[in-house]
Amino acid sequence: MEADESPYAAVVREVLEELSLAAPIGRLLVVDWVPPGRHPSDGVMLVYDGGTLHPDQTAAISLPAQELRSWAWCDHAAAERRLTGVLARRVAAASRARTEGTTAYLEDGYIVG
Numbered sequence: 001m002e003a004d005e006s007p008y009a010a011v012v013r014e015v016l017e018e019l020s021l022a023a024p025i026g027r028l029l030v031v032d033w034v035p036p037g038r039h040p041s042d043g044v045m046l047v048y049d050g051g052t053l054h055p056d057q058t059a060a061i062s063l064p065a066q067e068l069r070s071w072a073w074c075d076h077a078a079a080e081r082r083l084t085g086v087l088a089r090r091v092a093a094a095s096r097a098r099t100e101g102t103t104a105y106l107e108d109g110y111i112v113g
Contacts, residue, residue: 007046015050019071020062026051029097032090032106047094085109 001010012025026049034043061071072078076095080088089109097104105112 008048011046011048018064018068020060021053021057023053023057024051025049028103029094030090030104030106032086032093032109034086035108045090047090049094049098 001007002013005013008025015021015023015025028046029049030045030047032045032047034045036042063069063071072082074082076092079091083091086109090106093104093106093109093111096102
């Protein structure tokens, strides 16, 4: 996030910057507290619903070469193989929250409560 930027505005901006995609961003799916370790201090990661992309939106995705090499559609098993543990847990929780119409609270990728 930039200074004085809301989390929602940041995700809209990042999707446009990283994917060249102006897709509507939906509701909050996951709040994940991340303890210090991988980063100097603790933090909070938020996952929003990116909706369903139409084929023309998918075809328009363009990645900035200095930041991203590729992208891929993944089912749950493929995502688990490709992502680190904490990211795979976060993605799985987001998928469940989207299906159930809920918002998940995690700590380091693990469901709390």
